Amino acid sequence: MEKSLEFPVLLQLIDERSAAFRAAVAAAPSLDAPVPTCPGWTLFDLVQHLGGGDRFWAVIVGAGPSEAPPAEATALRAAVAAPREREALLAWLAESTRLLLSALREAGPDRGCWTWWGTSQSPQNSGRVARHRVQETAVHTYDAQIALGAPEPLPVEVALDGVEEFLLTCNATTSAWPHEPTAFDYHATEGRSWRLTVDGDGARSTRIPVPGTAPATAAGEDPQTAGASGQGTAGELVLVFYGRIPVDSLKLDGDRRLFDQLIAWEPEQ
Numbered sequence: 001m002e003k004s005l006e007f008p009v010l011l012q013l014i015d016e017r018s019a020a021f022r023a024a025v026a027a028a029p030s031l032d033a034p035v036p037t038c039p040g041w042t043l044f045d046l047v048q049h050l051g052g053g054d055r056f057w058a059v060i061v062g063a064g065p066s067e068a069p070p071a072e073a074t075a076l077r078a079a080v081a082a083p084r085e086r087e088a089l090l091a092w093l094a095e096s097t098r099l100l101l102s103a104l105r106e107a108g109p110d111r112g113c114w115t116w117w118g119t120s121q122s123p124q125n126s127g128r129v130a131r132h133r134v135q136e137t138a139v140h141t142y143d144a145q146i147a148l149g150a151p152e153p154l155p156v157e158v159a160l161d162g163v164e165e166f167l168l169t170c171n172a173t174t175s176a177w178p179h180e181p182t183a184f185d186y187h188a189t190e191g192r193s194w195r196l197t198v199d200g201d202g203a204r205s206t207r208i209p210v211p212g213t214a215p216a217t218a219a220g221e222d223p224q225t226a227g228a229s230g231q232g233t234a235g236e237l238v239l240v241f242y243g244r245i246p247v248d249s250l251k252l253d254g255d256r257r258l259f260d261q262l263i264a265w266e267p268e269q
Helices: 005-028 043-063 071-080 086-107 126-148 154-170 232-242 258-263
Strands: 182-187 192-199 202-208 228-232 251-254
Touching: 005 086, 005 126, 005 154, 043 071, 043 086, 043 126, 071 126, 071 192, 086 126, 086 228, 126 154, 126 232, 154 182, 154 192, 154 232, 182 232, 182 258, 228 258, 251 258
Parallel strands: 182 228
Antiparallel strands: 182 192, 192 202, 228 251
């Protein structure tokens, strides 16, 4: 698997996507506007969630290696209360991003910390926290833009890294796949492809050659044909992964029912 984006680039993207999120919040007619992609949430709820998440992870990164989330971080998340007045809310949101970026810069990319993805292919360190926060911020920026009725595509650089980040962090697990072993191939029209293999050993992902360039043989895997595949822009793949658009938004091949099984699967953490 090739390296993810460099750590300074990840921090820059967190900053950029956070600024885009604040711009959407500033332009909204009302903070009580519903967020269609987050059923039951208002725009204010979304702001409080993202800002609270930045503060939560800032404490976790600052605490260093731990087998459980630090008590301070857990208490902070439970008690998060963003101001209701818009100007104060935007300032609180900007400060949330500043706290996260400050903690990440001080820690550097390799410092260990608690994360919820202990059984995934992603290391438990501050660099992977930064990588995941790019995606959290990018997807929630899309949510905020949807609430305004003016969604924008995810930036290509963010989306390409986001496909891989989701597969390695959110899909990869050591929990057994409860169905017949199979594989899912994902093809981004920007020229990158991945395979997610699922079986009794869990789920694991790797890059594969793009169609038409070489046999689709994942590292350490037999060159079997995937049971199902999906093709779209990297942004579309990310939005499908996060449930923002339906899987049928992609060009699908193979057994469509396998995607239903994958979406419904809730492996133990």
